[in-house]
Amino acid sequence: MSASRTLYDKIWDDHVAHEAEDGTCHLYIDRHLVHEVTSPQAFEGLRMTGRTVRAPHKTIAVPDHNVPTTLGRENPDQMPEDSRIQVEALDKNAKEFGIHYYPVSDVRQGIVHIVGPEQGWTLPGMTVVCGDSHTATHGAFGALAHGIGTSEVEHVLATQTLIQKKSKNMKVEITGKLRPGVTAKDITLSVIGRTGTAGGTGYVIEYCGEAIRDLSMEGRMTVCNMAIEGGARAGLIAPDEKTFDYVKGRPHAPKDAQWEAALTYWKTLFSDEDAHWDKVVTIRGEDIAPVVTWGTSPEDVLPITDVVPAPDSFEGGKVGAAERSIDYMGLTPGQKLTDIEIDTVFIGSCTNGRIEDLRAAAAVVKGKKIGVKRAMVVPGSGLVRAQAEEEGLADIFKEAGFEWRMAGCSMCLAMNPDQLAEEERCASTSNRNFEGRQGYRGRTHLMSPAMAAAAAIAGKLTDVREMM
Amino acid sequence: MEKFDKLTGVAAPMPLVNIDTDMIIPKQFLKTIKRTGLGVNLFDEMRYDRKGNEIETFVLNKPAYRNAEIIVAGDNFGCGSSREHAPWALLDFGVRCVISTSFADIFYNNCFKNGILPIVVTPEEHAKLMDDAERGSNAVLTVDLESQTITGPDGGEVSFEVDAFKKHCLLNGLDDIGLTMTNAASSIDTFEAKASVERPWV
Numbered sequence: 001m002s003a004s005r006t007l008y009d010k011i012w013d014d015h016v017a018h019e020a021e022d023g024t025c026h027l028y029i030d031r032h033l034v035h036e037v038t039s040p041q042a043f044e045g046l047r048m049t050g051r052t053v054r055a056p057h058k059t060i061a062v063p064d065h066n067v068p069t070t071l072g073r074e075n076p077d078q079m080p081e082d083s084r085i086q087v088e089a090l091d092k093n094a095k096e097f098g099i100h101y102y103p104v105s106d107v108r109q110g111i112v113h114i115v116g117p118e119q120g121w122t123l124p125g126m127t128v129v130c131g132d133s134h135t136a137t138h139g140a141f142g143a144l145a146h147g148i149g150t151s152e153v154e155h156v157l158a159t160q161t162l163i164q165k166k167s168k169n170m171k172v173e174i175t176g177k178l179r180p181g182v183t184a185k186d187i188t189l190s191v192i193g194r195t196g197t198a199g200g201t202g203y204v205i206e207y208c209g210e211a212i213r214d215l216s217m218e219g220r221m222t223v224c225n226m227a228i229e230g231g232a233r234a235g236l237i238a239p240d241e242k243t244f245d246y247v248k249g250r251p252h253a254p255k256d257a258q259w260e261a262a263l264t265y266w267k268t269l270f271s272d273e274d275a276h277w278d279k280v281v282t283i284r285g286e287d288i289a290p291v292v293t294w295g296t297s298p299e300d301v302l303p304i305t306d307v308v309p310a311p312d313s314f315e316g317g318k319v320g321a322a323e324r325s326i327d328y329m330g331l332t333p334g335q336k337l338t339d340i341e342i343d344t345v346f347i348g349s350c351t352n353g354r355i356e357d358l359r360a361a362a363a364v365v366k367g368k369k370i371g372v373k374r375a376m377v378v379p380g381s382g383l384v385r386a387q388a389e390e391e392g393l394a395d396i397f398k399e400a401g402f403e404w405r406m407a408g409c410s411m412c413l414a415m416n417p418d419q420l421a422e423e424e425r426c427a428s429t430s431n432r433n434f435e436g437r438q439g440y441r442g443r444t445h446l447m448s449p450a451m452a453a454a455a456a457i458a459g460k461l462t463d464v465r466e467m468m
Numbered sequence: 469m470e471k472f473d474k475l476t477g478v479a480a481p482m483p484l485v486n487i488d489t490d491m492i493i494p495k496q497f498l499k500t501i502k503r504t505g506l507g508v509n510l511f512d513e514m515r516y517d518r519k520g521n522e523i524e525t526f527v528l529n530k531p532a533y534r535n536a537e538i539i540v541a542g543d544n545f546g547c548g549s550s551r552e553h554a555p556w557a558l559l560d561f562g563v564r565c566v567i568s569t570s571f572a573d574i575f576y577n578n579c580f581k582n583g584i585l586p587i588v589v590t591p592e593e594h595a596k597l598m599d600d601a602e603r604g605s606n607a608v609l610t611v612d613l614e615s616q617t618i619t620g621p622d623g624g625e626v627s628f629e630v631d632a633f634k635k636h637c638l639l640n641g642l643d644d645i646g647l648t649m650t651n652a653a654s655s656i657d658t659f660e661a662k663a664s665v666e667r668p669w670v
Contacts, residue, residue, distance in 0.1 A: 017659035018652040024633045026652045028659050030670045038551065040501035051645070058670075066499065082499035089501050126670060133550040133574060147550035147574050150503075151581035151644065159648045161656055165631065197486055198544040198570050231547065233573050254669035262669045297486050317485035317542050324484070413549075415495045422518075434490040434548060436513050 004272040006169045007238050008204045011144040011269070015127050017161055026161040030126040031143075033112045034061040034099070034153070036090040037415070038131030042154035043093040052097065054160040059099040060121055063087045064111045065415045067104055069378050069405035074105045083416065097157075110381025110407040113137040113350040117221065118381055120250025124239035124266040129156055134350045134431065136227040140220035141247070142239035142269045144204070147228060167233045168278035170203035171271075174211035176285040181465040183290075183360065184219030185352060185429070185448035187211065188226040190288045193301030195281060200232030203279060206271060207237050211285035217246040218356035225351045226431050229298040238270040290464055292337060293433045293446040295325035300433070304451065304463045308335045328435055329443050330423060337461050340445070344426040345375040345456040346438070347449055348405075349412035352429035353380025355387050357449040361429075362393040364453035364467055370401040371459030372427075376418070377402050378410040402456070414438045427455035470583040471641030475564050476610040477537030480527045481601035487541055488548035489575060493557040506553055507560030528561075532604040538611065540594070540601040541568045545586075546575025555582045565611050567618070569594050580634045583641065585613060593626045613639055 005013070018026040032055075039061070046052065053059055066083035067073060076084050087104065094101035102109045108119065113134055116122045122138045128145035129135060131153040138145035148162065156162055172191055192199075205227050212223065220237045227235025244263060247253045254262045289303035300322075302309070310333040311322040326333065331340065347353075347361050358377065377397050379385035385407055388394050394404050411418040412430035420426055420442025429452050433444040445461060454464040497509045515526050522529045528536060539558075545568040546554060555578045558566070566579070567587045579586045589597065600620040601607045610619040613635060618626045637644065648656075663670065 018655035020633065020651075022632050024631075026648065026656065028656070028663065037498050041503050041552075044501070049645075080499075086499055086501060123669070125667075131550055131552075133548065149550055149552035149555075149574060149578035149581060151552060151578065155645050155648065158645050159652070159656060160660070161648065161652065163633075163644060163648070197547050198572075201544070201570060201573060228574075231544070231572060258669045262667075265667065297488075299486075317483065320483070321485045321542075413495050415498065432488075432490070432548060434488045436494055437490050440494075440513065440518070 004275045006271040006275040006277070007142060007206055007236055007269055008144065008169055009275070011125055011127065012166055014125070023165060025164050025166070027127060027164045029129050029156050029160050029162055030058060031116070031121055031128045032059045032156050033116055033128065033130035033135065034059060035065055035112050035130070035132060036063040036086045037065045038150050039093065039153055040086060040089045041150050042157055043097065045154045046157060051158045053099060053157045056098040058160065059157065060116065061090055061094045061099050062102040062109055062112050062115050063090050063104055065409045065413065067408040068416050069408045069410045069418060071406065073406055107382040107386065110384065111350045111353060111409055113225070114353060114380035114384065117141065118250070118383060120247060120253035123247060123253065123262070124243060125269050129162060133228045134225055136235045137221050137225040137350055139224035139227065139235040140217060140237050141243055142236060144234055144236065146234040167204045168202055169276065170200060170205045170232065170279040171277045172205050172207050173209040173280070173282045174207065174285050175209045175282060176211060177214070178211050178285045178288060181290050181450065181468055182288050183448040183450060184215050184222040186288050186291050188223045189291050189293070189298070189301045189446060190283065191281065192226060192230045192298050193291065194283065195230055197229060197297055197299045198231045200227065200230040203232050204234045204236060205230070205232045207235060212237060213240065216356055217242055218354040221354065222351055226298070229431055239266050290448065290451050292451065292461055294329065294331065294337065295322060296328055296433055296435050297321070297325070298431065298433060298446065300325060302337065304337055304461060306337055308333050308337065310334070338463060340461045341425065342427045342455045342460055343373050343424045344420060345372055345452050346411040346426055346428040346430065347376070347452050348378030348380065348410055349430040350380065351431045352449050353378065353384065355384050357429065358384070358388045358393050361449040361453035362396045364450050364464060365400045365457065366396050368400055368457045370456045372456055375402045375456040376405055376411070378405040379407050381407045411438050427452045427461065469581070469641045469643060472564060472583050472585050472613055472638045474610065474612045474614070475537060476608060478533060478535060479538035479540050479597070479601040479607050479609045480533040480536035481598050482527060482539055482541045483598055485542035486544045486547055489546060489551050489554040490548055492546065492554040493551065498551060498553050503556050504560055506557035507562065510557040510561040532607065535562065537562055538565045538567065538609055539563055540597050541566055543569045545571050547572040550574045552578045555579050555584050559584055567597055580638060581644065583638065585611065585638060587611070587618065587628045589626060589628060596620070596624065597626065
């Protein structure tokens, strides 16, 4: 072990429970988050082999992917049968295996990656996994957090460890200050636009630099959330006073003497000055503009002031992919992005469903009316929803014509009834613009909450800076 | 898990880059609580029209490739979500091996847990194998995990790298949990006891 280590190296070293001769490690898992879609087969596996959950007190479950976001949803008749079976399976599994659980009827229910930090389950220096790729979100706390498959969910349930080989270290530095109208979402999309969706494959990314330090915890979660879209196993941000302030007093955060001991440890969690990086990407904060995606890959990112690109401006396999994307999206090369008309606006998801996101969108919407067919706000958790109501944000949205929904994943992946129709075009604050992601043949443009709010008002993709 | 040692089968070409897990198995099919039965919906939105009729031009609907057991795919195959339904759907269809220049991390790991071998090759080797896969009924490749080689229809050979532990598990069809319980259980107990003293707040 070299004397100088990255943050990732430090967390890794503190969690290796077993190392085989070939370097294959069993990494101890501090928090295991569980949702209804990727867990039923894992619990069934335990049942079939007579195994138990090794650390139920470190395992937290919440239904989020399937749940309706309409009022009165506690009534199971609101769910299609297949969704209801999955949610009921989680109810049953949580009870049978004795794990922490937030059912649909609980005000603390919400998207698993919003509930974890909100309840203080996610703490600096931890290892956090979930059968969901956006587990990367928790990296904002300086926790090593990543998505796993269902077989690995079963492995973690049974053994509280994950078989892993260490990834390489990548540093993404955002220097200087962001310009007005530019947000955490623009940072994370711009990074993917630069590095591509496979640019982070094999790496754990640490985001650093003044622009990252200046972000709130909510913003940092947005940045880390999309590390997976850049191909990385995880995204990390070193904890600092903002992190500690956010965590302090949360229901499952340490208290009193344990808080002091934790704080002492957490303050050691940073990359050493001369630590080794396998790859470094540096972007000037001043160079980042409000961006949107034009295609069907999260790497298809351009400043809102730009035009739809020509497929032949790319190289290799991307030429064909761009042709396919542009056709799927119903666009024309050379078309101004601000001329693209929008049908629907979705504000929510684990990327942008936190209180700060709703504040940013409400600031744009306030006193105006929507110019799209449909606009919805889906808070990331019941508590975010309650806070937004208390702050008057819900009224701003409702008066403008937005639907004000209950918490869940909703139209980010459209597993519940919140879906796009064929060729319906959506300005979305979510994380994936894949073909069919938000509904069969639906068209998704990814952007920040402020940009989505601007699109909702203007009825087309719009530079939010012109509305400020 | 079914073991994987040697496979001779039809290889289907899918040169599109960034084939994501939503393409491999769209979300409406994730509402299952089983691992089986997903093969019929593999690549659903590329494979069927809105009425459920097969789209003739899609590779796996072409007579030569209907029984493909290998896919030669464009860069960054399996990007997107962590859904293990993607390898489950491939396996249920009958695909046991995917060859590309790169894979998304979670998908890559998920394959090994299900007896599927994902193989990374260089762009030059990939071009040759894609060419082999485009030969219709002659697009037969032999993948030998023991010797880590792919043999094409003209006898040309490509060798590939695979992690030794993953190879061992795949060759023997070993279940990870059983292995961990046998090999690492006491280390985990020791670690847990130590960590609970050092970081009691966890």
